[in-house]
Amino acid sequence: MRVTRQIHIGAVAVGGGAPVSVQSMTNTDTADPEATLAQIGRLAAAGCEIIRVAVPNRNAVAPFAAICRASPLPVIADIHFSADLAVAAIEAGAAGVRVNPGNLGGISELRKVAEAARAARIPIRVGVNSGSLEKDLLEAHGHPTPAALAESARRHCRALEAMGFGDIKVSIKASDVCTTVAANRCFAADTDYPLHLGVTEAGTAANGVVKSAVGIGALLLDGIGDTLRVSLTAPPEEEVRAGIRILEATGRREAQPNLVSCPTCGRTAVDLIGLVNAVEAAIARIKAEGGRIGLRRIAIMGCVVNGPGEAREADLGIAGDARGGVLFRKGEIVRRLSEAELLPALLAEIRACTVFAPKA
Ligand code: SF4
Numbered sequence: 001m002r003v004t005r006q007i008h009i010g011a012v013a014v015g016g017g018a019p020v021s022v023q024s025m026t027n028t029d030t031a032d033p034e035a036t037l038a039q040i041g042r043l044a045a046a047g048c049e050i051i052r053v054a055v056p057n058r059n060a061v062a063p064f065a066a067i068c069r070a071s072p073l074p075v076i077a078d079i080h081f082s083a084d085l086a087v088a089a090i091e092a093g094a095a096g097v098r099v100n101p102g103n104l105g106g107i108s109e110l111r112k113v114a115e116a117a118r119a120a121r122i123p124i125r126v127g128v129n130s131g132s133l134e135k136d137l138l139e140a141h142g143h144p145t146p147a148a149l150a151e152s153a154r155r156h157c158r159a160l161e162a163m164g165f166g167d168i169k170v171s172i173k174a175s176d177v178c179t180t181v182a183a184n185r186c187f188a189a190d191t192d193y194p195l196h197l198g199v200t201e202a203g204t205a206a207n208g209v210v211k212s213a214v215g216i217g218a219l220l221l222d223g224i225g226d227t228l229r230v231s232l233t234a235p236p237e238e239e240v241r242a243g244i245r246i247l248e249a250t251g252r253r254e255a256q257p258n259l260v261s262c263p264t265c266g267r268t269a270v271d272l273i274g275l276v277n278a279v280e281a282a283i284a285r286i287k288a289e290g291g292r293i294g295l296r297r298i299a300i301m302g303c304v305v306n307g308p309g310e311a312r313e314a315d316l317g318i319a320g321d322a323r324g325g326v327l328f329r330k331g332e333i334v335r336r337l338s339e340a341e342l343l344p345a346l347l348a349e350i351r352a353c354t355v356f357a358p359k360a
Helices: 033-046 058-070 083-091 107-120 135-141 146-162 177-189 205-221 236-249 272-288 307-313 339-352
Strands: 007-009 012-014 021-025 050-054 075-078 096-099 124-129 168-173 195-197 258-261 291-293 297-301 316-321 324-329 332-337 354-356
Touching: 021 236, 033 050, 033 058, 033 236, 050 058, 058 075, 058 083, 075 083, 083 096, 083 107, 096 107, 107 124, 107 146, 124 146, 135 146, 146 168, 146 177, 168 177, 177 195, 177 205, 195 205, 205 236, 258 272, 272 291, 272 297, 272 339, 297 307, 297 339, 307 316, 307 324, 316 339, 324 339, 332 339, 339 354
Parallel strands: 021 050, 050 075, 075 096, 096 124, 124 168, 168 195, 258 297, 297 316
Antiparallel strands: 007 012, 291 354, 316 324, 324 332
16 A cells, blocks of 8 residues: 555645545535535535635635635535635635646746645645646656646646655646546656545546546555546536445455345356345445444345355345245345335345434
Protein backbone atom coordinates (compact mmCIF):
# COMPACT_ATOMS: atom_id res chain seq x y z
CA MET A 1 0.00 0.00 0.00
CA ARG A 2 1.33 3.43 -0.93
CA VAL A 3 2.12 5.54 2.14
CA THR A 4 0.60 9.03 1.90
CA ARG A 5 0.32 12.07 4.10
CA GLN A 6 -3.08 12.61 5.65
CA ILE A 7 -5.38 15.53 4.96
CA HIS A 8 -8.91 16.19 6.18
CA ILE A 9 -11.95 17.24 4.17
CA GLY A 10 -14.16 18.33 7.03
CA ALA A 11 -14.40 15.29 9.29
CA VAL A 12 -13.31 12.85 6.57
CA ALA A 13 -9.66 11.80 6.71
CA VAL A 14 -8.05 11.21 3.31
CA GLY A 15 -4.71 9.42 2.99
CA GLY A 16 -2.42 8.29 5.76
CA GLY A 17 -4.11 4.89 6.00
CA ALA A 18 -7.68 6.22 6.16
CA PRO A 19 -10.32 4.19 4.30
CA VAL A 20 -10.72 5.17 0.64
CA SER A 21 -13.65 7.60 0.50
CA VAL A 22 -16.28 7.93 -2.21
CA GLN A 23 -17.03 11.31 -3.75
CA SER A 24 -19.50 12.65 -6.24
CA MET A 25 -20.43 16.03 -7.66
CA THR A 26 -23.81 17.73 -7.67
CA ASN A 27 -25.36 18.53 -11.05
CA THR A 28 -28.05 20.87 -9.77
CA ASP A 29 -27.76 24.65 -10.17
CA THR A 30 -25.55 25.82 -7.29
CA ALA A 31 -27.62 29.01 -7.24
CA ASP A 32 -30.52 26.81 -6.06
CA PRO A 33 -29.41 25.67 -2.58
CA GLU A 34 -32.66 23.79 -1.85
CA ALA A 35 -32.30 21.58 -4.92
CA THR A 36 -28.57 21.12 -4.33
CA LEU A 37 -29.02 20.21 -0.66
CA ALA A 38 -31.80 17.77 -1.58
CA GLN A 39 -29.42 16.08 -4.01
CA ILE A 40 -26.61 16.02 -1.44
CA GLY A 41 -29.04 14.34 0.98
CA ARG A 42 -29.84 11.64 -1.59
CA LEU A 43 -26.14 11.14 -2.32
CA ALA A 44 -25.32 10.85 1.38
CA ALA A 45 -28.05 8.21 1.73
CA ALA A 46 -26.47 6.32 -1.20
CA GLY A 47 -23.10 6.27 0.58
CA CYS A 48 -21.34 9.39 -0.72
CA GLU A 49 -18.81 10.72 1.80
CA ILE A 50 -17.50 13.93 0.23
CA ILE A 51 -19.39 16.15 -2.20
CA ARG A 52 -18.01 18.58 -4.79
CA VAL A 53 -20.07 21.54 -5.86
CA ALA A 54 -19.28 23.83 -8.81
CA VAL A 55 -18.92 27.51 -8.01
CA PRO A 56 -19.02 28.90 -11.54
CA ASN A 57 -19.38 32.61 -10.77
CA ARG A 58 -19.87 35.26 -8.07
CA ASN A 59 -23.63 34.76 -8.03
CA ALA A 60 -23.09 31.21 -6.84
CA VAL A 61 -21.05 32.19 -3.77
CA ALA A 62 -23.91 33.14 -1.41
CA PRO A 63 -25.95 30.01 -2.27
CA PHE A 64 -22.73 27.99 -1.94
CA ALA A 65 -22.30 29.33 1.60
CA ALA A 66 -25.85 28.22 2.43
CA ILE A 67 -25.08 24.77 0.99
CA CYS A 68 -21.90 24.46 3.10
CA ARG A 69 -23.78 25.44 6.27
CA ALA A 70 -26.54 22.85 5.81
CA SER A 71 -24.77 20.01 3.99
CA PRO A 72 -24.53 16.67 5.79
CA LEU A 73 -21.33 16.02 3.79
CA PRO A 74 -18.14 18.08 3.63
CA VAL A 75 -18.31 20.28 0.55
CA ILE A 76 -15.44 20.87 -1.87
CA ALA A 77 -15.69 23.97 -4.06
CA ASP A 78 -14.91 23.28 -7.71
CA ILE A 79 -13.26 26.35 -9.20
CA HIS A 80 -11.86 27.13 -12.61
CA PHE A 81 -9.96 30.18 -13.91
CA SER A 82 -10.46 32.56 -10.97
CA ALA A 83 -8.36 32.69 -7.80
CA ASP A 84 -10.68 35.37 -6.42
CA LEU A 85 -13.63 33.03 -6.82
CA ALA A 86 -11.67 30.29 -5.05
CA VAL A 87 -10.93 32.67 -2.18
CA ALA A 88 -14.62 33.66 -1.99
CA ALA A 89 -15.67 29.98 -1.90
CA ILE A 90 -13.14 29.24 0.84
CA GLU A 91 -14.44 32.16 2.88
CA ALA A 92 -17.98 30.92 2.24
CA GLY A 93 -17.18 27.74 4.20
CA ALA A 94 -15.78 25.18 1.75
CA ALA A 95 -14.19 22.15 3.41
CA GLY A 96 -11.75 21.94 0.51
CA VAL A 97 -11.13 23.60 -2.81
CA ARG A 98 -10.38 21.98 -6.15
CA VAL A 99 -8.39 24.06 -8.60
CA ASN A 100 -6.24 23.45 -11.64
CA PRO A 101 -3.34 25.78 -10.79
CA GLY A 102 -2.46 25.85 -14.49
CA ASN A 103 -5.59 27.79 -15.38
CA LEU A 104 -5.62 30.25 -12.46
CA GLY A 105 -3.40 32.81 -14.18
CA GLY A 106 0.01 32.53 -12.55
CA ILE A 107 1.86 32.08 -9.29
CA SER A 108 0.51 35.22 -7.63
CA GLU A 109 -3.05 33.96 -8.21
CA LEU A 110 -2.20 30.53 -6.82
CA ARG A 111 -0.67 32.24 -3.78
CA LYS A 112 -3.99 33.97 -3.05
CA VAL A 113 -5.72 30.58 -2.96
CA ALA A 114 -3.01 29.00 -0.80
CA GLU A 115 -3.16 31.85 1.72
CA ALA A 116 -6.95 31.68 1.97
CA ALA A 117 -6.86 27.88 2.32
CA ARG A 118 -4.19 28.11 5.01
CA ALA A 119 -6.24 30.70 6.93
CA ALA A 120 -9.31 28.46 6.71
CA ARG A 121 -7.20 25.36 7.47
CA ILE A 122 -8.54 23.44 4.51
CA PRO A 123 -6.73 21.43 1.83
CA ILE A 124 -6.34 22.22 -1.85
CA ARG A 125 -6.92 19.57 -4.45
CA VAL A 126 -4.58 20.05 -7.37
CA GLY A 127 -6.55 18.84 -10.36
CA VAL A 128 -4.66 17.96 -13.52
CA ASN A 129 -6.71 17.05 -16.55
CA SER A 130 -5.54 15.90 -19.97
CA GLY A 131 -7.82 18.49 -21.57
CA SER A 132 -6.16 21.47 -19.88
CA LEU A 133 -2.44 20.70 -19.71
CA GLU A 134 -0.01 23.66 -19.71
CA LYS A 135 1.27 24.75 -23.12
CA ASP A 136 4.97 24.18 -22.43
CA LEU A 137 4.36 20.59 -21.30
CA LEU A 138 2.20 19.93 -24.35
CA GLU A 139 4.98 21.27 -26.57
CA ALA A 140 7.68 19.28 -24.79
CA HIS A 141 5.75 15.98 -24.76
CA GLY A 142 3.76 16.38 -27.99
CA HIS A 143 0.45 15.49 -26.33
CA PRO A 144 -0.87 14.79 -22.81
CA THR A 145 1.31 11.77 -22.05
CA PRO A 146 1.35 10.13 -18.60
CA ALA A 147 4.76 11.69 -17.94
CA ALA A 148 3.50 15.15 -18.92
CA LEU A 149 0.43 14.84 -16.69
CA ALA A 150 2.51 13.62 -13.73
CA GLU A 151 5.02 16.43 -14.25
CA SER A 152 2.22 19.00 -14.33
CA ALA A 153 0.96 17.71 -10.97
CA ARG A 154 4.47 17.68 -9.47
CA ARG A 155 5.07 21.22 -10.70
CA HIS A 156 1.89 22.53 -9.05
CA CYS A 157 2.71 20.73 -5.80
CA ARG A 158 6.22 22.21 -5.83
CA ALA A 159 4.75 25.69 -6.31
CA LEU A 160 2.40 25.24 -3.35
CA GLU A 161 5.16 23.75 -1.17
CA ALA A 162 7.35 26.76 -2.03
CA MET A 163 4.57 28.89 -0.53
CA GLY A 164 4.73 26.76 2.62
CA PHE A 165 1.47 25.00 1.76
CA GLY A 166 1.50 21.20 1.94
CA ASP A 167 -2.13 20.35 2.70
CA ILE A 168 -2.52 18.95 -0.81
CA LYS A 169 -4.45 16.22 -2.54
CA VAL A 170 -3.87 15.49 -6.22
CA SER A 171 -6.01 14.18 -9.04
CA ILE A 172 -4.64 13.30 -12.47
CA LYS A 173 -7.35 12.43 -14.91
CA ALA A 174 -7.63 11.61 -18.57
CA SER A 175 -10.58 10.25 -20.51
CA ASP A 176 -8.26 7.48 -21.70
CA VAL A 177 -8.01 4.70 -19.10
CA CYS A 178 -4.43 3.63 -19.86
CA THR A 179 -3.14 7.22 -19.70
CA THR A 180 -4.92 7.80 -16.40
CA VAL A 181 -3.47 4.67 -14.83
CA ALA A 182 0.05 5.29 -16.12
CA ALA A 183 0.05 8.96 -15.07
CA ASN A 184 -1.11 8.14 -11.54
CA ARG A 185 1.45 5.34 -11.20
CA CYS A 186 4.17 7.71 -12.39
CA PHE A 187 3.16 10.43 -9.91
CA ALA A 188 2.62 7.99 -7.04
CA ALA A 189 6.13 6.54 -7.42
CA ASP A 190 7.97 9.57 -6.02
CA THR A 191 5.45 11.61 -4.00
CA ASP A 192 3.38 11.13 -0.85
CA TYR A 193 0.39 13.31 -1.70
CA PRO A 194 -2.97 11.54 -1.32
CA LEU A 195 -4.51 10.78 -4.70
CA HIS A 196 -8.09 11.29 -5.77
CA LEU A 197 -8.80 8.69 -8.47
CA GLY A 198 -11.06 8.94 -11.46
CA VAL A 199 -11.33 8.44 -15.20
CA THR A 200 -12.71 11.72 -16.44
CA GLU A 201 -15.53 12.03 -18.94
CA ALA A 202 -15.93 8.26 -18.83
CA GLY A 203 -19.31 8.38 -20.55
CA THR A 204 -22.67 6.80 -19.88
CA ALA A 205 -23.33 4.44 -17.00
CA ALA A 206 -22.81 1.36 -19.18
CA ASN A 207 -19.44 2.45 -20.60
CA GLY A 208 -18.27 4.68 -17.80
CA VAL A 209 -18.62 2.10 -15.06
CA VAL A 210 -16.45 -0.34 -17.03
CA LYS A 211 -13.78 2.27 -17.79
CA SER A 212 -13.78 3.47 -14.19
CA ALA A 213 -13.69 -0.04 -12.78
CA VAL A 214 -10.67 -0.85 -14.94
CA GLY A 215 -8.82 2.42 -14.33
CA ILE A 216 -9.63 3.05 -10.69
CA GLY A 217 -9.57 -0.68 -9.95
CA ALA A 218 -6.08 -1.15 -11.41
CA LEU A 219 -4.72 1.66 -9.23
CA LEU A 220 -6.50 0.45 -6.09
CA LEU A 221 -5.07 -3.03 -6.64
CA ASP A 222 -1.63 -1.38 -6.82
CA GLY A 223 -2.30 0.15 -3.41
CA ILE A 224 -2.67 3.61 -4.97
CA GLY A 225 -5.62 5.88 -4.22
CA ASP A 226 -7.12 7.58 -1.20
CA THR A 227 -10.47 8.83 -2.49
CA LEU A 228 -12.36 8.40 -5.76
CA ARG A 229 -15.11 9.59 -8.01
CA VAL A 230 -16.67 7.56 -10.80
CA SER A 231 -17.52 10.23 -13.42
CA LEU A 232 -20.66 9.26 -15.32
CA THR A 233 -23.06 10.95 -17.70
CA ALA A 234 -25.80 9.74 -15.40
CA PRO A 235 -27.49 10.70 -12.11
CA PRO A 236 -24.73 11.13 -9.51
CA GLU A 237 -26.26 8.46 -7.25
CA GLU A 238 -25.06 5.97 -9.87
CA GLU A 239 -21.53 7.32 -9.49
CA VAL A 240 -21.67 6.63 -5.76
CA ARG A 241 -23.05 3.12 -6.13
CA ALA A 242 -20.41 2.29 -8.76
CA GLY A 243 -17.64 3.73 -6.57
CA ILE A 244 -18.71 1.60 -3.62
CA ARG A 245 -18.86 -1.50 -5.83
CA ILE A 246 -15.34 -0.83 -7.13
CA LEU A 247 -14.05 -0.56 -3.56
CA GLU A 248 -15.79 -3.81 -2.66
CA ALA A 249 -14.52 -5.64 -5.76
CA THR A 250 -10.94 -4.56 -5.08
CA GLY A 251 -11.13 -5.61 -1.45
CA ARG A 252 -10.75 -2.04 -0.21
CA ARG A 253 -14.15 -2.12 1.45
CA GLU A 254 -15.98 -5.09 2.87
CA ALA A 255 -19.11 -5.87 0.87
CA GLN A 256 -22.15 -6.11 3.07
CA PRO A 257 -22.99 -8.66 1.99
CA ASN A 258 -21.00 -9.99 -0.96
CA LEU A 259 -23.66 -11.45 -3.26
CA VAL A 260 -22.26 -14.39 -5.20
CA SER A 261 -24.36 -15.87 -8.02
CA CYS A 262 -23.60 -18.11 -10.94
CA PRO A 263 -23.90 -16.87 -14.54
CA THR A 264 -26.58 -19.50 -15.33
CA CYS A 265 -26.34 -22.05 -18.12
CA GLY A 266 -28.27 -24.91 -19.69
CA ARG A 267 -28.29 -26.73 -16.34
CA THR A 268 -30.06 -23.92 -14.48
CA ALA A 269 -33.29 -25.37 -13.20
CA VAL A 270 -34.87 -22.32 -11.52
CA ASP A 271 -35.43 -18.64 -12.44
CA LEU A 272 -32.07 -17.72 -10.99
CA ILE A 273 -31.78 -14.32 -12.66
CA GLY A 274 -35.16 -13.25 -11.26
CA LEU A 275 -34.24 -14.61 -7.83
CA VAL A 276 -30.87 -12.84 -7.66
CA ASN A 277 -32.30 -9.55 -8.91
CA ALA A 278 -35.05 -9.70 -6.29
CA VAL A 279 -32.54 -10.41 -3.51
CA GLU A 280 -30.20 -7.64 -4.71
CA ALA A 281 -33.10 -5.16 -4.78
CA ALA A 282 -34.17 -6.21 -1.27
CA ILE A 283 -30.62 -5.73 0.03
CA ALA A 284 -30.50 -2.25 -1.55
CA ARG A 285 -33.84 -1.38 0.11
CA ILE A 286 -32.63 -2.58 3.51
CA LYS A 287 -29.44 -0.54 3.19
CA ALA A 288 -31.37 2.55 2.05
CA GLU A 289 -33.49 2.20 5.21
CA GLY A 290 -30.31 2.15 7.30
CA GLY A 291 -30.24 -1.59 7.97
CA ARG A 292 -26.97 -3.37 8.58
CA ILE A 293 -26.97 -6.91 7.26
CA GLY A 294 -24.82 -9.21 9.36
CA LEU A 295 -23.95 -11.55 6.51
CA ARG A 296 -20.60 -11.42 4.75
CA ARG A 297 -21.47 -13.64 1.80
CA ILE A 298 -24.69 -14.84 0.21
CA ALA A 299 -24.43 -17.42 -2.58
CA ILE A 300 -27.29 -18.07 -4.99
CA MET A 301 -26.39 -20.87 -7.38
CA GLY A 302 -28.30 -22.56 -10.16
CA CYS A 303 -27.50 -26.26 -9.89
CA VAL A 304 -25.66 -29.02 -8.14
CA VAL A 305 -22.37 -28.59 -10.07
CA ASN A 306 -20.92 -25.69 -8.05
CA GLY A 307 -24.03 -24.84 -6.05
CA PRO A 308 -23.58 -26.87 -2.88
CA GLY A 309 -19.89 -25.97 -2.62
CA GLU A 310 -20.45 -22.22 -2.96
CA ALA A 311 -23.58 -22.27 -0.80
CA ARG A 312 -21.73 -24.17 1.94
CA GLU A 313 -18.90 -21.59 1.93
CA ALA A 314 -21.31 -18.67 2.29
CA ASP A 315 -23.12 -17.40 5.40
CA LEU A 316 -26.34 -18.01 3.51
CA GLY A 317 -26.72 -20.02 0.34
CA ILE A 318 -29.09 -21.60 -2.12
CA ALA A 319 -28.11 -24.48 -4.38
CA GLY A 320 -30.80 -24.86 -7.03
CA ASP A 321 -31.91 -28.18 -8.43
CA ALA A 322 -34.72 -29.63 -10.51
CA ARG A 323 -37.16 -29.51 -7.58
CA GLY A 324 -36.30 -26.01 -6.31
CA GLY A 325 -33.25 -25.82 -4.11
CA VAL A 326 -31.52 -26.44 -0.82
CA LEU A 327 -31.04 -23.68 1.73
CA PHE A 328 -27.70 -23.54 3.53
CA ARG A 329 -26.85 -21.48 6.61
CA LYS A 330 -23.22 -21.24 7.79
CA GLY A 331 -22.25 -24.36 5.87
CA GLU A 332 -25.13 -26.50 7.09
CA ILE A 333 -28.20 -27.63 5.18
CA VAL A 334 -31.29 -25.98 6.70
CA ARG A 335 -34.03 -27.47 4.52
CA ARG A 336 -35.18 -28.31 1.01
CA LEU A 337 -37.41 -25.71 -0.68
CA SER A 338 -39.70 -25.57 -3.71
CA GLU A 339 -38.86 -22.90 -6.28
CA ALA A 340 -41.71 -20.71 -4.98
CA GLU A 341 -40.24 -20.88 -1.47
CA LEU A 342 -36.70 -19.80 -2.40
CA LEU A 343 -37.17 -16.02 -2.41
CA PRO A 344 -39.34 -15.77 0.73
CA ALA A 345 -36.91 -18.04 2.59
CA LEU A 346 -33.86 -16.03 1.55
CA LEU A 347 -35.52 -12.72 2.46
CA ALA A 348 -36.60 -14.04 5.85
CA GLU A 349 -33.05 -15.22 6.58
CA ILE A 350 -31.59 -11.86 5.50
CA ARG A 351 -34.08 -9.91 7.63
CA ALA A 352 -33.31 -12.10 10.62
CA CYS A 353 -29.65 -11.07 10.31
CA THR A 354 -30.37 -7.34 9.87
CA VAL A 355 -30.07 -4.71 12.56
CA PHE A 356 -31.61 -1.27 12.15
CA ALA A 357 -30.10 1.67 13.98
CA PRO A 358 -32.54 3.11 16.52
CA LYS A 359 -34.34 6.19 15.16
CA ALA A 360 -33.04 9.46 16.66
FE1 SF4 B 1 -24.60 -23.62 -14.70
FE2 SF4 B 1 -24.76 -24.81 -12.33
FE3 SF4 B 1 -22.60 -23.35 -12.92
FE4 SF4 B 1 -24.92 -22.16 -12.46
S1 SF4 B 1 -23.76 -23.38 -10.97
S2 SF4 B 1 -23.56 -21.75 -14.17
S3 SF4 B 1 -26.39 -23.59 -13.30
S4 SF4 B 1 -23.24 -25.23 -13.91
